[in-house]
Amino acid sequence: MKNVSVDNVDHVDRAVLPIGTDYASGQVLDWHRHRRAQFLYGATGVMVVDTPEGTWTVPPERAVLIPATARHRVRMLGVSTRSLYIEPDAVPWWPATCMVVDVPPLLRELLLAAVEFEADYSLSGREGCVVALLLHEIAARTPLPFHVAIPAAPDLAALCRAYLAAPDAGVTNAAWAARTAMSERAFTRRFRTETGESPAVWRTRARLLAAVPLLRTASVTEVSGHLGYASPAALTAAFTRAFGMPPSRFTTSHRDGGPGADRHA
Template identity: 45%
Template structure:
């Protein structure tokens, strides 16, 4: 089905430090790799977005958003029908948001600010109520908590290929020995390289990767039991325990 997309890059010439864009996407749409001159806060008011770069992947289920720094090449995949609210932030006000991709928690106040920002005219009044709203939005973004919903990719091509393959077909019981043997590396060399290049142990990365795969499936309404068993957990309870420990809530919250 054809759809009309508002390209955030069309806002580059708007003389405002922060601009907001709303888009509605059909299910399973993928946006090819692209960049923005401004930093982008990508929030899905409905559905789930998965952003990926050569350095890793980030997933934003309900009440989460992805921060993508200016100039970062990224692709975006929609899970379900997705309605986004994007905030394009100029470098002059984006300092506090950092220069790396991250997933941020979206409070009820921040969510309402994001929705309201998309209703403003492009050249809103900087000195009036609209300007104050945007200033508050940036303040709330800067204090939003970082949520561990990402998996970094190693810089060594062979290890990175294994990581990409794992995301396509998760195998939660894979061991360090299996990966190091498949790569023709010693166990110690593999573990050192993996931690150095991802900042995580292999076990931590594997768990995060399983979470990244599970969230879009949960948001699509798939049963928790089926997801848990597909990911190799002995029971839905074991999967739910891991999920709640990492995200602070039950997996059922992420189902439609």
């Protein structure tokens, strides 16, 4: 199925409903929830998924697992998706929070095939086998570290969401502490309790996540300057430490097979 609202087919007696959807660049799917769990794959572009608990950045050709009934918002940046909406009882192993995962070639091809099915596809033969194999492949995925936690406390959450919207290398713990009328030491302790990370470590990861959508249209050099890194090499080193791959993997030239692209990635 293509460009169909899940609400229009949610009643169909199938544990898995595959749907492909094309979105305008910059389109935001405001806060909502689905009765079913969702496997959301971005065949193109970058997605940013917010929940009250955190923010997940989904690079090109990756996917995010969204739990059933989880309240979330998605910002689409040049995205064409291939989604699976799955009855919770069919996936008791589904994670309790969102999770970004890699999508290897077999899983990608299965998704591309499945979105051509009708809502009431046959459970026997090829279509049923494709859907069954999809669930096996998704169950084998492991999480990628493309997320930051959002504190439950409203004042800390506001600081974090504002920083995600406009990362600034010049922000300090002292500045954040002043905005919450706390000492720097007390603020840092409270922030670590809420997120599991120090404010400085959290901001570093948030800045690196901000690089992912920027790399759609800008070079590593341009992105490093925009985010306040001393050099492209500094951004590359920090990005590779955090995510296990260099930022050049997400540039348009790499995906198009241009100069420097790793054709075997």
